[in-house]
Amino acid sequence: MLHYSIGVDLGGTNLRIAAVGAQGNLLEKITLGTPVALGRDRVVRDLCDAIERVKAEYRGRGSLLGIGIGVPGIIEINTGMVRESANLPDWTNYPVRDEIETRLGTRVILENDANAAALGEKWLGAAREVEDMAILTLGTGVGGGLVLGGRVWHGMIGMAGEFGHITVEPDGVLCGCGNRGCLEAYASATAIVRMAREAIAGGLSRAASADAEFSAKAVYNLAIQGDEEARKIFRRVGRALGIVLSSLVNALNLPMYVIGGGVASAWEAFSPSIFAELEKRSMVYAATNPQPSGKISLVQPTTSAKTLVTRALLGSDAGLFGAARLAWLDGDQPKSAKAS
Numbered sequence: 001m002l003h004y005s006i007g008v009d010l011g012g013t014n015l016r017i018a019a020v021g022a023q024g025n026l027l028e029k030i031t032l033g034t035p036v037a038l039g040r041d042r043v044v045r046d047l048c049d050a051i052e053r054v055k056a057e058y059r060g061r062g063s064l065l066g067i068g069i070g071v072p073g074i075i076e077i078n079t080g081m082v083r084e085s086a087n088l089p090d091w092t093n094y095p096v097r098d099e100i101e102t103r104l105g106t107r108v109i110l111e112n113d114a115n116a117a118a119l120g121e122k123w124l125g126a127a128r129e130v131e132d133m134a135i136l137t138l139g140t141g142v143g144g145g146l147v148l149g150g151r152v153w154h155g156m157i158g159m160a161g162e163f164g165h166i167t168v169e170p171d172g173v174l175c176g177c178g179n180r181g182c183l184e185a186y187a188s189a190t191a192i193v194r195m196a197r198e199a200i201a202g203g204l205s206r207a208a209s210a211d212a213e214f215s216a217k218a219v220y221n222l223a224i225q226g227d228e229e230a231r232k233i234f235r236r237v238g239r240a241l242g243i244v245l246s247s248l249v250n251a252l253n254l255p256m257y258v259i260g261g262g263v264a265s266a267w268e269a270f271s272p273s274i275f276a277e278l279e280k281r282s283m284v285y286a287a288t289n290p291q292p293s294g295k296i297s298l299v300q301p302t303t304s305a306k307t308l309v310t311r312a313l314l315g316s317d318a319g320l321f322g323a324a325r326l327a328w329l330d331g332d333q334p335k336s337a338k339a340s
């Protein structure tokens, strides 16, 4: 009998569901809008209806192992509660795991969306050859995830890997988390748009001001057309990422760091600044640099082990596949495998 799991990517805009086999083979993918405005009960009902349809299709020939759900925001791993989610305002302190388990009679595992993306890239994407990796997801905010020994590193209460809130400017821009100068305030799509507005307020970019709809994508388009202000913004993005990555490389000495999320498509514009910072700031990187620049460094490469910093491969599917992967990693037996 076919064993499969279901991954759910519960975003503020899209609700995506995938049935995935043991080898990561996609069996089915459903994309729905997330009816956030209609309330959480409606979102959960739509989600459960879609999963029921998948289960019905595979009844008699497939066994559903479990359901993994990636949720943006702060979640509590051991209780399966959403503590707080900016994209899902009425989900505060909502026991979504129990709610869905009760409705579907199938085991549910809740995970932070960036952790799910890390697991997806580790399973089937850029980091599939390594057991230890970290991801930075650059979207509206900056998420982070850490996978050690093939599993998500949760820390004490599930909040490990908040790399987006590491300080890069001690007296910098105020972040939504309360701190000043977080990576998120310099490397997210929101930050790119803010920096573009600041550049225009300074009267510096006539080209950008002609673009009515500000978006990080528009700023990127300007950068690749050679607009100096736009290029400067992406150099700042890369510098902030490089500062944080230097600390992560020094602290963790992992073989791979993956940059994902929508802003990662601007890789060409910001990545040179990442590598410049890494070479300047991290002695662990210097010792494991895959392409040493020839500059004199305190620490010369000493081993054949290399630190790779690279783009994500799965795009927006990383979190979806990662969520599906959760069911295969969990050690417990499914509560109700026979009913699946």
Ligand SMILES: [Zn+2]
Residues within 6 Å of the ligand: 164, 165, 166, 175, 176, 177, 178, 179, 182, 184
């Ligand atoms: Zn912050």
